[in-house]
Amino acid sequence: MRGAIFDVDGTLLCSMNAWYNAVANFFRVRNIDYDKSQMESFKDMPLEESLPIIKRDYNLDMSMHDILKELMELVRIEYEQNIPAKAGAYEYFKKLHNDGVKIAIATSGYKELCEGAFRRLGMWEYIDACAFSTEVMKNKSHPDVYLLAAERIGVDPHDCTVFEDITIGIGGAKKGGFYTVAVADESNTAEQDELKQVADRFINDFTELL
Numbered sequence: 001m002r003g004a005i006f007d008v009d010g011t012l013l014c015s016m017n018a019w020y021n022a023v024a025n026f027f028r029v030r031n032i033d034y035d036k037s038q039m040e041s042f043k044d045m046p047l048e049e050s051l052p053i054i055k056r057d058y059n060l061d062m063s064m065h066d067i068l069k070e071l072m073e074l075v076r077i078e079y080e081q082n083i084p085a086k087a088g089a090y091e092y093f094k095k096l097h098n099d100g101v102k103i104a105i106a107t108s109g110y111k112e113l114c115e116g117a118f119r120r121l122g123m124w125e126y127i128d129a130c131a132f133s134t135e136v137m138k139n140k141s142h143p144d145v146y147l148l149a150a151e152r153i154g155v156d157p158h159d160c161t162v163f164e165d166i167t168i169g170i171g172g173a174k175k176g177g178f179y180t181v182a183v184a185d186e187s188n189t190a191e192q193d194e195l196k197q198v199a200d201r202f203i204n205d206f207t208e209l210l
Contacts, residue, residue, distance in 0.1 A: 003155030004096050005131075005146055005178070008107040008114050010165035015083045015117070016187035022074035023054075026067075032058055047071070047108075048134060072110070080116040085123065086183065088206030093126040095210060102153035106145045106162070108133040129153045140169040143176025150178075167191050170199045 010016045020039060027034045038057075042050035051067055054060065060067065096103055103126055105114060111130060118124040129152035136144035143157075150157045162173035165185045173180050182199035183206075184192060196202045203209065 001101060001159065001161050001179070003102045003104065003150060003153050003160035004163065005104045005106050005149045005153075005160055005173075006163045007140075007165060007169055007183075008105055008109050010185040010187050011163050011183045012086055012089050012105070012123075013079075013083050013117055014086060014185070015079070016185060018075050018078040018083055020187075022071050025074055026071060027058075034058065049139065072113075076113065076116070079113040080120065083117055085121050086185075086205050088208070088210055090121060090123055092206040092209050093123050097126045102128045102155055104129040104131060104149035104153045106131045106133075106149040108140065108145075140164075140166065140172045143172050143178075146173045146176050146178055150176075164199075165195075167194050167198060170195060174198070 006012050008015070009019065023039055023042075024034075042053075047068060051064055055062070055064065055067060093103060105127060107114060107130075109132070111132065114130070115124060118127065129149060131145050131149035131152060133139060133145050136142075136148055138144045146160075146162050147157060150160050153160075157177040160178050161181055162169075162176075162178040163181045163183055164170050164173060165183045165188050167188075170180045170182055180199045180201070182192075182195035182202045184202070184204045188195065192202070
């Protein structure tokens with residue numbers, strides 16, 4: 001392995017609940033009942049894909065910009081102050097860096113949130129490049145964001161490992177020719193059997209790789 005490409009939410013950071021809680025709080029203050037199973041399905045999408053559906057289905061009299069701004073503010077403090085890294089993630093980053101492996105993140109999240117969390121956790125200095133789903137305008141069922149990350153660290157996909165916590169992400173990475181590692185998270189409990197089948201390897205946390 002010459003390159004390691006990591007998803008962020010649910011893979012490196014224990015942050016999936018931060019997004020779910022932000023959406024729940026958004027609806028709660030407006031006294032709007034929402035479909036919890038629908039909200040769960042949105043975890044596989046960039047906000048740019050899920051927010052138009054939320055706006056339409058719940059008849060929100062707000063602009064997309066204002067919805068996004070409010071949700072971002074709800075999660076910003078969590079990323080900057082509270083959200084922890086997965087067990088062993090910092091140590092594994094340091095090991096990869098010391099072994100000369102290039103490190104990239106490939107995420108449907110946002111740079112300002114990722115950077116705030118990783119700087120606090122001491123991991124930002126080990127990240128060589130970032131790629132965002134908003135740059136490729138495709139979700140993670142496609143390999144594009146992983147291919148962009150590999151390009152930015154200058155490593156052929158066949159020499160890279162992609163770390164992901166969602167099945168569609170593992171599938172998208174495999175389409176791009178990457179070796180894949182699925183990472184357990186409390187948010188993917190229901191799909192862990194499937195993850196174990198589709199990924200090349202499954203881990204509970206990064207201490208298994210040290």
